[in-house]
Amino acid sequence: MAHLLGSQACMDSLRKDLTDLQGAIVDVFSRAGPVRFPSWKFPDRVACDLDMVALLEHYDHVPGDPEFTQLSHAVLLELVIDRLLLLLQSCARYLENLGSEQTVPSARAAGPCMSVGLTVRRFWNSLLKLCVLYQQAPHQKRANQGEIPTSKPTAKGEPAKSPEFVTAKFIKAPSPMPGLQSPARTAENTRNVHSQTVETALVPCDACTSVQGSLQEVGKVVISLCQSQNLPSSLGQFQQLVQDSMGLRPLPAATVGHWAAEQSKDLMRLSKHIGPLRTQLEEAEGQKDGLRKQVGELEQALQQEQGERQRQAEEAQKCLAKWEHDKQQLLTETSDLKMKVATLEGELKQQQESTQAVETKAQQLQEEAERRAEAERQVQQLEEQVQLLAGRLDGASQQIRWASTELDKEKARVDSMVRHQESLQAKQRALLQQLDSLDQEREELRGSLDEAEAQRAHVEEQLQRVQSEREQGQCQLRAQQELLQSLQGEKQGLEQATRDLQLTISELELELVELREQERLLVAFPDLHRPVETQIQSSGNVTDDMERQVQANDIRIRVLQEENGRLRSMLSKIREVAQQGGLKASGQAAFTWQQDGQCRQDPAWPAPDIPTSAARWPAQ
Structure with a gap:
C-alpha cells in the first residue's frame, strides 16, 4: 500500500469518510450531549473541540509538493482513527444514559485519556447491558399487563406498537439508586409507566433509530467484507435502492426485515466462502507440522555434518603440520644443493679456462694451414x-x-x-x-x-x-x-x-x-x-x-x-x-x-x- 500514499483518490475518500463520521458524531452529541475526552491525534486538546473544517482545509492534496501530500494523507488516516474513537466514546456515553434513565444528559468534566482497546471494550459492555435490558422487557410486560391498557392503532396499515418497541429505554426494573427513582410515587404498590399516545405514534423512538443505525453499520461491514473477498453482495444493491428511495429517513418494519434477509444471504455467502479457506488453513497447519519434523531432522543431520567437518578439520591440521615438517626438510636439502651448485660453478670456470687454451691451439693450427694453402695455391x-x-x-x-x-x-x-x-x-x-x-x-x-x-x-x-x-x-x-x-x-x-x-x-x-x-x-x-642405456636408476638417496x-x-x-x-x-x-x-x-x-x-x-x-x-x- 505504500504506492498509494499521497494518492488524490484515496485522500478524497478519506475526506468523505471524515465528513460522514463527523455528521454521525454530531447526531450522537445531540442525543447524549458533548463527550469531553482527550483527542487521540492531539492529546493536549479535547476531541469534541477540534475544528474539523480547518483541519480538512489545511491537510489537502497539493500537486506540486509530494512530501506535504504524503504527510496530509497520513494525518487524514490518523483523523479517521480519532473520529472513530470519539464516536465509540459518545455512543458508550449514550448507552450509559439509556441504562441510567437520564432523559437530559448531564454536563461532565473532561474524561481520562483512554486507549482504543479500552474504549471499544467499554462500548461493548454498554451494548451488552442494553441487550440484557431488552431481554428482560417481556417479563416486565407480562407482570404489568393488567395495569397498562393496550394501545390503539394510530396510522393506517400499521399495527399499534407496544411500549417496549417504542420506549425501550424506559422498560427496566426500578433502579436501586435512590437518586434516579421518581419522586412522584404516591404509594409503594404504584408506579409510573410511559406508553405511546396518539401524539407520539408517528415519531420514531430513539431505540429504533439506534437499532437501524447499528444495522446499517453492520451492513456496511458485511458489504466491505464481500467486496474484499470479490463476492457479490445482495445487501449492497438493496442498500443503494433504500438510499435512493428513503434517503436519511427511518426505515419501516418491512424494509428492516428485508434488510435483515439480504444481510443473512451475504453472511451465508461469506460462510460458504470461508469454509474452503478453513480447510486450506487446516491443510497448511498439517504441512507446517510436517515441515517442523523435517526441520528437526535437518538440524540433526546438520549437527552430524558439523561434527564430521570438525573431525576433518582436525585431520587437515595434522596433515598440515606434517607437510610443514616435510617442507623444512626440503628447504635444508635445497640449501645443500645450492652449495653443491656453487662448487660445480667453480669447476665450470676451470673447464672454460682449459677450453680457451684448446681454442688458442686451434687458431695457431689454422694459421699454419692458411700459410701452407697459400704456398700450394701458387704452385x-x-x-x-x-x-x-x-x-x-x-x-x-x-x-x-x-x-x-x-x-x-x-x-x-x-x-x-x-x-x-x-x-x-x-x-x-x-x-x-x-x-x-x-x-x-x-x-x-x-x-x-x-x-x-x-x-x-x-x-x-x-x-x-x-x-x-x-x-x-x-x-x-x-x-x-x-x-x-x-x-x-x-x-x-x-x-x-x-x-x-x-x-x-x-x-x-x-x-x-x-x-x-x-x-x-x-x-x-x-x-x-x-636412450635405454642412459637411464639412471634411483638408489633412494x-x-x-x-x-x-x-x-x-x-x-x-x-x-x-x-x-x-x-x-x-x-x-x-x-x-x-x-x-x-x-x-x-x-x-x-x-x-x-x-x-x-x-x-x-x-x-x-x-x-x-x-x-x-x-x-x-x-x-x-
Whole structure:
C-alpha cells in the first residue's frame, strides 16, 4: 500500500469518510450531549473541540509538493482513527444514559485519556447491558399487563406498537439508586409507566433509530467484507435502492426485515466462502507440522555434518603440520644443493679456462694451414683449376650442409641440456658461445665460397679469351671441339651425379625432419626420451643420484667438446681444400668427414681419445 500514499483518490475518500463520521458524531452529541475526552491525534486538546473544517482545509492534496501530500494523507488516516474513537466514546456515553434513565444528559468534566482497546471494550459492555435490558422487557410486560391498557392503532396499515418497541429505554426494573427513582410515587404498590399516545405514534423512538443505525453499520461491514473477498453482495444493491428511495429517513418494519434477509444471504455467502479457506488453513497447519519434523531432522543431520567437518578439520591440521615438517626438510636439502651448485660453478670456470687454451691451439693450427694453402695455391696451374672448380664447389656445398646440420644438432643438444640441468646454466652458456664462434667460422667459409665463385667467373673469362684465340686457327678449333665433347661427357656425368645427389639430399631432408622431431621431443621431454642405456636408476638417496647425474653431465660435456674438436679439424681441412683446389685433397676431406660422421652417429663406435687437458677435468 505504500504506492498509494499521497494518492488524490484515496485522500478524497478519506475526506468523505471524515465528513460522514463527523455528521454521525454530531447526531450522537445531540442525543447524549458533548463527550469531553482527550483527542487521540492531539492529546493536549479535547476531541469534541477540534475544528474539523480547518483541519480538512489545511491537510489537502497539493500537486506540486509530494512530501506535504504524503504527510496530509497520513494525518487524514490518523483523523479517521480519532473520529472513530470519539464516536465509540459518545455512543458508550449514550448507552450509559439509556441504562441510567437520564432523559437530559448531564454536563461532565473532561474524561481520562483512554486507549482504543479500552474504549471499544467499554462500548461493548454498554451494548451488552442494553441487550440484557431488552431481554428482560417481556417479563416486565407480562407482570404489568393488567395495569397498562393496550394501545390503539394510530396510522393506517400499521399495527399499534407496544411500549417496549417504542420506549425501550424506559422498560427496566426500578433502579436501586435512590437518586434516579421518581419522586412522584404516591404509594409503594404504584408506579409510573410511559406508553405511546396518539401524539407520539408517528415519531420514531430513539431505540429504533439506534437499532437501524447499528444495522446499517453492520451492513456496511458485511458489504466491505464481500467486496474484499470479490463476492457479490445482495445487501449492497438493496442498500443503494433504500438510499435512493428513503434517503436519511427511518426505515419501516418491512424494509428492516428485508434488510435483515439480504444481510443473512451475504453472511451465508461469506460462510460458504470461508469454509474452503478453513480447510486450506487446516491443510497448511498439517504441512507446517510436517515441515517442523523435517526441520528437526535437518538440524540433526546438520549437527552430524558439523561434527564430521570438525573431525576433518582436525585431520587437515595434522596433515598440515606434517607437510610443514616435510617442507623444512626440503628447504635444508635445497640449501645443500645450492652449495653443491656453487662448487660445480667453480669447476665450470676451470673447464672454460682449459677450453680457451684448446681454442688458442686451434687458431695457431689454422694459421699454419692458411700459410701452407697459400704456398700450394701458387704452385697450381690455371687449367687444373678450371677442371676441378665445379667438383670442388659441389663438395664444399655438401660439406657446408653437413656442417650446418651438425651445428643444428649441437644447438638442439645444448638447448636440451639447458632445459634439463638448470644448475649447469653457466656451462651451457659457454657452449653457446662456442657455437657462436662456429657460426662465425661458417660465415667465413661462406665468404671463401664467394671468393671461389669469383675466381670461377674469372676463369670463365679466361676460357672465353682462350676460345677466341683458338678460333684463329683450324687446328685450335678441332682441338677445342674435342675438348668440348669431353666436357659434354663430363657434364652428363656431373648431371647424373647431381641427380643422385638430389635424391640423396631429399632422403637426408626426410631424415633431418625426423631427427628434428626427435630433438624437439628430447628437448621438451628429456627424461621420457632418453636412450635405454642412459637411464639412471634411483638408489633412494637424493644426494647420490644427483652426484651421478653431475658425472653423466660431465661426460656429455666432454663428448660435445670432442665433437667440437672434430668439427674444427674438418673446417680446417675444408679451408685447405678451398685454398689448394686439389681434387684429391677434397675427396679425402669428404671421406674423412663422412667417416667421422658415421663414427659419431654409430653408438657402438668407440669414443676418440680424450685430450690430456680434458682428461684432467675432475668428475664428481
